[in-house]
Amino acid sequence: xxxxxxxxxxxxxxxxxxxxxxxxxxxxxxxxxxxxxxxxxxxxxxxxxxxxxxxxxxxxxxxxxxxxxxxxxxxxxxxxxxxxxxxxxxxxxxxxxxxxxxxxxxxxxx
Amino acid sequence: xxxxxxxxxxxxxxxxxxxxxxxxxxxxxxxxxxxxxxxxxxxxxxxxxxxxxxxxxxxxxxxxxxxxxxxxxxxxxxxxxxxxxxxxxxxxxxxxxxxxxxxxxxxxxxxxxxxx
Numbered sequence: 001x002x003x004x005x006x007x008x009x010x011x012x013x014x015x016x017x018x019x020x021x022x023x024x025x026x027x028x029x030x031x032x033x034x035x036x037x038x039x040x041x042x043x044x045x046x047x048x049x050x051x052x053x054x055x056x057x058x059x060x061x062x063x064x065x066x067x068x069x070x071x072x073x074x075x076x077x078x079x080x081x082x083x084x085x086x087x088x089x090x091x092x093x094x095x096x097x098x099x100x101x102x103x104x105x106x107x108x109x110x
Numbered sequence: 111x112x113x114x115x116x117x118x119x120x121x122x123x124x125x126x127x128x129x130x131x132x133x134x135x136x137x138x139x140x141x142x143x144x145x146x147x148x149x150x151x152x153x154x155x156x157x158x159x160x161x162x163x164x165x166x167x168x169x170x171x172x173x174x175x176x177x178x179x180x181x182x183x184x185x186x187x188x189x190x191x192x193x194x195x196x197x198x199x200x201x202x203x204x205x206x207x208x209x210x211x212x213x214x215x216x217x218x219x220x221x222x223x224x225x226x
Contacts, residue, residue: 033214042203042217043154088153098215102153 004091006101013079013108021104023072023089031092032065032072037103038085046087081108113137114206116218123194124226131189131221133204139184140206144215145177148201160187194225 003026013019023032031050035043047056049065049072056063062075072089086103093099113136123129133143142161146154160166160181168174176198178190187206191198201222205215 035217042220045214045216048214098156100153100155105151 004089004099004101006089006104008104009102011104011106013083013106015079015081015108015110017079018075018077019079019106020073020075021087021089021106023074023091023101025070025091027093028069029091030069030094030096032069033090033092033098034063034072034074035088035090035100036085037088041085043088079106079108081110084108112214112216114140114204114216114218116204116221118221119219120222120224122224122226125195126193128190128192129194129223131191131202131204131223133187133189133206133218135185135206135216138206138208140187141184141209142207142213143181143187144205144207145179145187145189146203146205148203148220150201154203157189191223194223196225199223199225 005024007022011019031048033048034046036046037043047063052069053067054065060077064073086105088103089101090098115134115136117132121129144159145157147157148154156169157172158166158168158179160179162181162184166179176192181187201220203217203220205217207213207215
């Protein structure tokens with residue numbers, strides 16, 4: 001079955017630094033979504049990527065969908081303390097089912 | 111828009127009792143609702159998908175008789191954990207979408223279940 005792997009599992013970032021989290025699927029995805037979950041909170045939808053090679057930006061966040069539609073990345077520039085949380089990717093397979101990656105827990109130190 | 115609520119937010123119960131969790135879409139009609147389970151510091155695991163007026167589709171390994179799902183209307187789905195045991199303690203999160211699998215899912219705030 002489809003597997004969605006996400007790395008790293010844990011990211012410790014100094015405020016102001018950049019970091020990237022990566023998502024890889026064992027099968028081709030119809031689309032991929034990214035969510036952010038603050039500590040103690042619930043997942044909040046960030047963005048959906050559909051097209052091969054698509055790149056979308058939300059302020060300091062840059063989302064990319066690979067050419068083969070099997071991988072994706074989220075890059076955050078100039079990290080702020082408000083970026084703390086766990087970032088999940090979720091890949092949608094050809095049957096429409098959404099499978100979540102394990103998440104990248106981000107800790108930001110001032 | 112697209113707000114999903116869950117009730118209760120936190121519940122503690124004794125082993126052997128049943129617990130009902132409600133998931134409501136407040137400002138839209140949800141064709142499909144999803145129930146997830148999340149263990150501490152782990153990802154969301156899809157338990158089942160329910161469409162209004164029809165039986166829920168359970169993921170492999172999820173016991174239908176243990177986790178009863180009812181999607182009575184386009185704005186309400188309930189998850190009942192029957193004869194709860196300590197290993198059922200978890201964070202249960204529902205999500206709702208307008209148009210089934212392919213549409214964006216909006217998540218509820220979750221319910222923290224602790225079984226003593």
